[in-house]
Amino acid sequence: MSRPTDLVQGTLDLLLLKILALEPLNGWAISQRLKQVSGDVLQVSDGSLYPALHKLEQEGWITAEWKASENNRRAKFYSLTRLGRGQLQAEAANWARLSDAITQVVRLEEA
């Protein structure tokens, strides 16, 4: 599975979980939302989005149902499960630790 090079390993899961925590969305809407909230900084290729979603679904973190989309066509909507909420917390905490640590390192002044 190829991952976008500009995303730190594993962070795609966190992003998807976080976005779905706000409201159930379909794949297309998720990609739009990602671009929108990150101001085009986080580029997730359309291709890698779906395998990632399917993986989260298989893990039981998100669940899917077919509903009418915003333009009244059938689309697959994903929403967070109870398990997914727990996973989101864990990954968010993990990310916070990681980014803190990296920030610390980056801020080191040359002696």
Added chain:
Amino acid sequence: MRIEHWLYKLPLRLRSLFQRKRVEQDLDEELQYHLERKIEEYVAQGLTAKQARRDAIRAMDGLTLRKEECRETWGLSAIENTIQDIRYSLRLLAKSPGFAATAVLTLAMAIGANAVVFGLLNGLILRPLNVPQAESLYGIQHGNEASSYQSYPDYLDLRDRNRSFDGLAAYSITQVALDTGDNPSSSWVDTVSGNYFDVLGIHPYLGHFFHGSDEHGPNSAPYVVLGYAYWHNHFADDRGVVGRVVRINKRPFTILGVAPPEFHGTLLLGIPDLYLPLVDQEQLEGQNNLTDRGNRWVFMAMGHLKAGVTPAQAIADLNSIGSYLEKTYPKDDAQRSFTLARPGLYGDYLGRPVRAFLTALMLLAGLILLAACANLGSLFAARAADRSREIALRLALGASRNRILRGLFTEAALISLGGGAIGLLGSVVLLRALSVWQPISGFPQFHVPVEPDANVYAAALLLVLVSGILFALVPTRQVLRTNPYQVVKSGPAGAVGRRISVRDLLLAVQIAICAVLVTSSMVAVRGMERSLRSDFGFQPKNAMLMGTVLDMAGYHGEAVPAMQKQMIDAMKKIPGVTHVGLVDWEPLGNGSWHGSTVFTDETTDLRPSNAAAEPVLYVVSPEYFHAAGTALLAGRDFTWHDDKNAPRVAVISKEFAYRIFGSVADAMGRHYKMMDGARIQVVGVVEEGKYKNLAEDPQPAMFFPILQSPSSTTSLVVRSNRDPGQLAAAMRTTLRSLDAGLPCEIETWSAALDLALFPSRVATMSLGVLGAMGAILAGTGIFGMAAYAVSRRLRELGIRMALGAQRREVLRAGLGRALKLLALGSTAGLILGILASRVLASIVYQANPRDPLVLTGVVLAMLLLGLLATWIPAQRALSLDPVTLLREE
């Protein structure tokens, strides 16, 4: 957490597995939706519909790949890939049926051999007796020898004085005549102590059993319990037998009940017909030894250890009783020390040799499996090398090495499962047959209880798995190292190296193992053949035995010798009969013998420690030596005048003469003493013989005239050149005319030797089979190697031939290596085999590993194998047509 996880996961998995189409449609639709929205977006940006579509698909990095990635997350790929691997492997195997058949059959043979040997081990050693709480059941064995005989008074003391057993039962084995009304037939029975069934915890299938409280001294319990099989066969499952009175040795006994079907007595190798009280010994065996402390005739005493008592504590307890017995009865009970043993194989007496033999056999079978795995491993490696181009191509096209290895393992698993299934099937058939086999005529109850059970199946499955993994591991390194670029560029022949490869090493090891097997089987077969030709000290050929037990038929006192004389005279009148003699127990018969202590004539203090020898004792009639074909070296045969009124005389064996008198000539006319002080004069010396078993060292033996030492249990030896079947019929008619109610057993002397020869026969048979397997494996191994070597170097050989190489050189190039390995492996195997055969010498009589015939035999066999196995590849190498070959490449 885990459970909730599966709560989501399981429905998804099941759905993707069973509603594959729906799931695929969903995936298509989901991606299609995305694609359409993307196209709409691009169109809105001003692209043409066609261009928008192309860009949208490009943004997805290819739809097909993405779909495949999604599918992979469904967790189905593992199952699907496996199915795919299996299909692919089956196709590959079908393409080379020769390879597949060889591999499957090789493995079937190896697994089958192991399953059979394990079945034996399981049935005879691992599986406990079929009684409740068998793990705490122990037999009492003597501390200084592998035997368990007790005298009845000693048994009673052990039973009543010990504090370690929940109860101590005893049993003995004997033969009785059972008459249910019409015809008497003789049966092998267990005579058991009254508490036998209660101590073992066995409950009757029908009726009830006798108990300790039923015993009130000699002949006080006229009760009989039927074995289930005997009841089934002789009473046709008649539930009304309980309470019926039958005649045993012409005396009335009441049938109390029937033992349960799963209970076969307490000796693994036999199923008793009946169970009778030990206290009725006089009625059943014609003599009463219940009060004789010095006469050890009770076969074994056994019982369950009390809860919390360890075997060591029990032994200490028994030994304290032993020292009490020694002190109280110094005359009869010298050296009473005890140990515990499992009762099923009569303690260590049978248990030790059976264990040793089966362990050795299991080891050999393990070697067979190892050789088979080495064989298959090198075949697989060769195949992988042949397929190196295909593998390189697959690697180059993006297949993972993992996936390719999985393919190889699948192929190995298929072969090992196929081979295992066939092997197990064969072994189950064989074990079932063994279980109902009656190898020893005269002992119809003798059987080998080795029905396969769950243990055997589990062991076979384990072997299948282990062997599959073992031989699949061999080519792994090869695949992991494959460099697709190199292989595709230079072709498969590019990697031929001169150094010794794993494959060569495997083959050499395998040939060595096979040579070990061939050597040991040849040693065994040769020893067996020699022991069959060896001098028994009598001529079993053309001799017929008729066993009778006169006291079973009501003869007592003077009636016994009178009837015996009548029988001899009557048999002599049968046309064609040359000699008739009588012996109490024929030599080598049923494994039983009597010994007696003798002293030199000068000895006055007749204590056991002053004994001159302990010869085997036979009681014989005049003319026995002629009938048996035993050569008289000096002196005279007995006559009917050597009776109670005449001085005691004996004929002794040559070994006896040498040991006590120095030579045959010195022995003639001399005297020696028996334990009771009686002086015996030597009137004749006969040749040496085998008495107890075939493997014994020369034993002293003495023969007493039957009129001076009467015995009611005898075998008539009838020598005649007539057909055994006719003769037996004539003998039976003759006996009927003397006494219609006297049961007898008639068989040829050769058949009667079955028991004596049984161990070496079994050993020879099993080693022969294993040896043949070893030979076949060595053959297929060399064949595989040679065929591979030739096919691998076809091109090189073609070029050589085109350049004018001689046939000899071509052969050397193609097969030299295989033959070199064969020589190397065979030599190593031969040496190892000779070393291993020393163990054999202890089981197979006259097995001599340094036998020149065996050595040449092994060398010839391996050479022949090598020639046979390289014949086809050699033909192929010689029939090469360089032109077509070079054109093809």
